Amino acid sequence: MEEFLLYMTLGREHILDWNGIDHVLFIIAISGLFSFIEWKKVVFLVTAFTLGHSVSLALASFEIISFPTEIIEFLIPLTILITALLNLFKKDVLNQQVKWSSYALTLFFGLIHGMGFSNYLKQLLGSGNNIVVQLFGFNLGLELGQLLIVLCVLGGSFIFTEIFSVNRRDWRLVLSSAIAGISLLLTVEAIYW
Numbered sequence: 001m002e003e004f005l006l007y008m009t010l011g012r013e014h015i016l017d018w019n020g021i022d023h024v025l026f027i028i029a030i031s032g033l034f035s036f037i038e039w040k041k042v043v044f045l046v047t048a049f050t051l052g053h054s055v056s057l058a059l060a061s062f063e064i065i066s067f068p069t070e071i072i073e074f075l076i077p078l079t080i081l082i083t084a085l086l087n088l089f090k091k092d093v094l095n096q097q098v099k100w101s102s103y104a105l106t107l108f109f110g111l112i113h114g115m116g117f118s119n120y121l122k123q124l125l126g127s128g129n130n131i132v133v134q135l136f137g138f139n140l141g142l143e144l145g146q147l148l149i150v151l152c153v154l155g156g157s158f159i160f161t162e163i164f165s166v167n168r169r170d171w172r173l174v175l176s177s178a179i180a181g182i183s184l185l186l187t188v189e190a191i192y193w
Contacts, residue, residue, distance in 0.1 A: 007136075008144070010141060011141020014120060014141070014142065015145030016145045016149070021186075022076050023076075025179055026079065027149045028149065028153050030046065030083060031149075031154065032157060032175045032176070034157065036155075036158055042154065045102065046150055048103045049109065049113070049146070050139065052111040053139075055110075055111060056111040056118065057117050057121060061125060071192070074187065074190040074192055075112045079112055082109075084179040117138075121135075
């Protein structure tokens with residue numbers, strides 16, 4: 001149990017580490033368009049992301065799949081940029097169904113982000129029979145950290161759109177534009193060829 005809690009803490013700390021802002025930006029990008037009353041939609045999107053990165057994290061940790069780090073480090077900010085650009089062209093999502101394609105894309109992008117997590121986790125994982133416990137703890141910690149980010153983002157959205165009466169469309173444009181700008185810089189920095 002102690003080992004599980006240690007890896008859960010490591011997962012939570014990893015997602016909340018500002019040196020790894022790319023993962024935080026992705027969570028903001030997929031949750032920033034929603035309001036508190038739409039929390040279930042956000043939880044499903046974040047869970048799709050978690051499923052994606054959990055699968056690739058496990059496969060990479062067991063050395064079933066492997067991709068060059070340079071490619072993954074380039075693709076991660078690119079997934080954020082694509083998500084932010086898609087957000088710029090979405091209509092207001094209040095009380096609308098989230099399309100299955102959004103879940104599928106989030107799941108796919110989670111697979112890419114999981115490969116990035118795997119580089120970090122491989123350094124931490126011990127050997128032996130406890131690797132499944134370590135992976136589960138790390139993934140649960142990531143999920144808890146992501147949900148904390150979502151709570152903050154939904155709180156920020158509420159403050160701007162409900163208290164300060166910022167139009168939801170304007171909020172979406174400002175937030176998505178800022179994320180697109182930051183992720184464009186991160187993508188350019190990660191170009192490896």
